[in-house]
Amino acid sequence: MIKTILITGAGSGFAEAAAIGMAKAGHIIIATAQIAPQVAALRNKVAELGLDNIRVEKLDLLDPYDVAFAQRFDIDVLWNNAGIGESGPISEIPIDLVRRNYETNVFKPLELTQGFIAKWMKQKKRAKIVFTSSMGGLFTPAGWGTYVSTKHALESIAEAIAQEVAPFGIKVQTINPGAYLTGYNETMADTAFRWLDDNRNFTKRDELRATFDALLASPQGHLDPQEMIDRMIAIVPADTGKFRNVCPQFVEDMLKEAQATAWTAEI
Template identity: 75%
Template structure:
């Protein structure tokens, strides 16, 4: 059955691919992007594809007017996909960058989501909320502690919401991608080098770069995003499925083992 689906962070990567794929499958899609150039570029692509059921709008989650306008849209599914990442050593990263990462990845999506929840409950309408979390929502690699802490927070929020909203017919899911090569992880890995200073910080730039290269420079750190996009196209509109959706399978297996090993982790 066709759904009306709002996707945040659809200006590139997973969000753009999922928006196009779900529209091709017959859903009514509102694909949103943070800035006007992204909106214009996606509108051109949609026109070229002839997708009349894919509408592109500007939605900056930190813009209260954008958010208020979005809350006027009648949707069946909210796909919270927008986010950003700050990398670098937790023990040295400037705390203002930490606050901003939580504002964009946790607080702002929560504001957007609460508004749609109120609308659905007031109208006695069932709905669905999907959060793009991360494999990093379930474990913490070095160098990515701040970013993945925002995803840990989303995991907790989504788990509580699933239980709280079940009586109202509102479903909640997370999607947990592995290290897919969209450019997102690679760009995030560059962020600490705008403030790291070998003369001041005890974490040295070369050491930090080597850490990132060890995580992203392997085939497991450069997966084809087409696999994840295909799964998003299936998961987001579905009325059934698992609460947590880790892709690919080898990452799910690794995370389960990591969580078991954590009980024996010694200092």
């Protein structure tokens, strides 16, 4: 069945490629991007591909006028994909950066979602909500605590919403990518060095940089994103499937092992 799908944060990365893939599969796509240059670039790309079933619009979740405009669309699927990431030790990170990460990754997607749920309830419409979470929504590596805690929050929000709206025919899923090479993790790793100061912080810049570089250099740190894109193209429009969708399989296995180990961890 053809679906009308609204995607946030589709100006780059996974969601841009998945938007194009789902359009090629026949779905009607409203691909949104945060800033005008991303909108223009994606419109040009869509025109070059001859895809007249993708509409590209600006949607900055922090702009109430953008959000109000987006909620006029009549859609079958809301894919909450937009997000930002702050790295660095959460024991030292400035609190305003934590708040900003939660505003973009948790509060604003929730606000957008609540608006569509209210609309669907009035319409008695069966619909679907998808959240882009992360492998980091299910475990917490040091140095990434701020970002992954927002994804932990999304996991709880998605589980709660799923139970609350199931009686009304609205479905909820999460997508949990591993460390695919899209540039997102590499860019996020740089954010801590805007504020880390060896004269003030006990976390030293060179030591943290070495830790991040080692992680990002490992084969598990730069997986081919096409595998995840293909999964997203299949998962987002589907009427059935798993609530949680971790990819690739070895990451799912690692997360299950880490969660089991948490029950025996000692201080």
